[in-house]
Amino acid sequence: MDSFIVARWAWVFDWLRTLSPFNLVRFLAPEKTKTSGFVDCWVVGHSVLVLLCLALSPQGDFRWWEKVALAYGAIRVFETVVYQANVLLFEEWRAKKAGKKYAVRGYKRLVILAAHTYLEILLWFALAFRNFSPSFVSPHIQLDTFVGSIYFALVTVATIGYGDITPKELTGAWLVVFQSIIGLFMTLMLFARFVGLLRSPDTLDETEQ
Numbered sequence: 001m002d003s004f005i006v007a008r009w010a011w012v013f014d015w016l017r018t019l020s021p022f023n024l025v026r027f028l029a030p031e032k033t034k035t036s037g038f039v040d041c042w043v044v045g046h047s048v049l050v051l052l053c054l055a056l057s058p059q060g061d062f063r064w065w066e067k068v069a070l071a072y073g074a075i076r077v078f079e080t081v082v083y084q085a086n087v088l089l090f091e092e093w094r095a096k097k098a099g100k101k102y103a104v105r106g107y108k109r110l111v112i113l114a115a116h117t118y119l120e121i122l123l124w125f126a127l128a129f130r131n132f133s134p135s136f137v138s139p140h141i142q143l144d145t146f147v148g149s150i151y152f153a154l155v156t157v158a159t160i161g162y163g164d165i166t167p168k169e170l171t172g173a174w175l176v177v178f179q180s181i182i183g184l185f186m187t188l189m190l191f192a193r194f195v196g197l198l199r200s201p202d203t204l205d206e207t208e209q
Contacts, residue, residue, distance in 0.1 A: 010090040013082055020079035021072075036105050043116045046076060050123040054130065059144050062131045070131065073124035080117045081182060084189045111193045118186050125179045126153035135172030138165040157183035 017023060022042060026033040033039070053069045087110070095102035104110060129136070130149035142148045143165060152165050156179050167173040 006090075006093060010093060013086050013090055014094070016082045017079075017086060020082065021075060022079060022083075036109070040109075040113070043113050043120075047116050047120045047123070050076075050120055050127065054123055054127045054149065055146060057127060057130055057146075059142075066127070066131055070124075070128055073127060077121050077124055077182060080121060081185060084114065084117070084186065088189055088192065107193070111190070114186075114190045114193055118190055121182060121186060122153050122157055123150070125156070125175065125183075126150045128175055129153060132171055132175060135167060135169040135175075136165055137168045140164050153179065156180060157187075159184075 022033070025042075050069075050073060053066070053073075057066055087104075092102045126149040129152050130144050130146075133142075133144040133149075136143055136152075138148070138152075141151065141164060143152060155162060155165075156176055159180065167176055
């Protein structure tokens, strides 16, 4: 049975992924990007990149290269969310719609890659919190430090809300809102993939066999 809302959103997310950096690389080097090794290096490489940016970010300054890094980080977060939505919700639907067989390279690999991208998104937001620290009130913890920024990103994505760091400007408030929404989405995606790997145990209940 065809569904208008599924078809419409499948079209939207199929169009959105054309705006990603990976799609540009795929256009420039179509043969290399088809391999699973390239995709793995793409994901792990970005995790290392954001970690280096966060470690090298000077305390108290917001330099030009950090602005470039944050702009690219925003694009990467967008790319990751679009990719996860496509893989989990629409790829199989598109394949069946086209009369093709759908298969993934490996579910364990997908879970590991999703965990890497989850960590990457958290670190991109940590970099944003660190550089926009004047938009927050943090009397007890220095938000413009490596540990402080990661701490607040973790607390925000976990929705703990200690209240020791709070936004005092709209910029800070919007950063928290965006991370909360994206973090919840990525948590659900990662949890769904992990649960999909779990095998149901044998049961003695005849109604469950």
